Amino acid sequence: MNDPKVIVALDFADASAALAFAGRVSPTQCRLKVGKELFTTVGPQLVEALVAKGFDVFLDLKFHDIPHTVAQACKAAARLGVWMVNVHASGGRKMMETTREALEALPQRPLLIAVTVLTSMDEVQLAELGLPSPATQVERLARLTRDCGLDGVVCSAQEATLLRNACGPTFKLVTPGIRPADASADDQHRIMTPDAAIRAGSDYLVIGRPITRSADPLATLNRINQSLELL
Ligand SMILES: O=c1ccn([C@@H]2O[C@H](COP(=O)(O)O)[C@@H](O)[C@H]2O)c(=O)[nH]1
Numbered sequence: 001m002n003d004p005k006v007i008v009a010l011d012f013a014d015a016s017a018a019l020a021f022a023g024r025v026s027p028t029q030c031r032l033k034v035g036k037e038l039f040t041t042v043g044p045q046l047v048e049a050l051v052a053k054g055f056d057v058f059l060d061l062k063f064h065d066i067p068h069t070v071a072q073a074c075k076a077a078a079r080l081g082v083w084m085v086n087v088h089a090s091g092g093r094k095m096m097e098t099t100r101e102a103l104e105a106l107p108q109r110p111l112l113i114a115v116t117v118l119t120s121m122d123e124v125q126l127a128e129l130g131l132p133s134p135a136t137q138v139e140r141l142a143r144l145t146r147d148c149g150l151d152g153v154v155c156s157a158q159e160a161t162l163l164r165n166a167c168g169p170t171f172k173l174v175t176p177g178i179r180p181a182d183a184s185a186d187d188q189h190r191i192m193t194p195d196a197a198i199r200a201g202s203d204y205l206v207i208g209r210p211i212t213r214s215a216d217p218l219a220t221l222n223r224i225n226q227s228l229e230l231l
Helices: 015-024 036-042 044-052 067-079 093-104 123-128 134-147 157-167 194-200 217-229
Strands: 006-009 031-034 057-063 084-088 111-115 152-154 172-175 204-207
Touching (some): 031 044, 036 057, 057 067, 067 084, 084 093, 093 111, 093 134, 111 172, 134 152, 157 172, 157 194, 194 217
Parallel strands (some): 006 204, 057 084, 084 111, 152 172
8 A cells, every 4th residue: 555544643641552553553554643642741752763664644733823833833843754744724824824834945844734623523512612513614714724825634524525625636635533333433523434534535534542442453454444445
């Protein structure tokens, strides 16, 4: 598999658990995501170790701050050799444009994507914030992200078809909230199965607990990859 679709979320408490998982899979089977728990515990050394093993690493720190701060943070992420980094689209146009320009000035840059609406949020939670339905808010933020020249967005697979039509064929759609039919939803609300998500237009599937907490993580990953090969 040259372009693995599954990005495994390494939401582990320490480096040894993350490295043990990485030692059992190859960069042709999956990409890896380092998020807030692992990065806060272990720091950049772990990211560099995973990159050195040949993995495409998505550094999922969802930066949301003033333009200068976010741009500098994303440049620091780029220096670690990551494949993809992200910001919150709700940080606005100036923040996204400043960050894109900062990365474009580098000799080699990671993909830069923006989070639209977290997949754990549903219509009721958005209404509490005075926001419209998930689809409306996601589309608005995705169009803004595309206009700012970023490479794509994090959204739920439930919005993938909508965004594929709105933002074009090359705009990357990275979708967490992926759940095989027999898996628990946990704290995710806008979910979809892996094969349905790819059929809906997702480019990459972010999957954590259904793989990492399964009785046999490698078998679960293989089963998901096989289901995607059949498409
Ligand atoms: O909208 C979002 C953005 C990021 N995530 C992250 O993806 C994984 C999902 O893990 P699961 O165990 O498969 O639920 C996790 O690291 C989140 O921080 C997201 O879920 N939704």
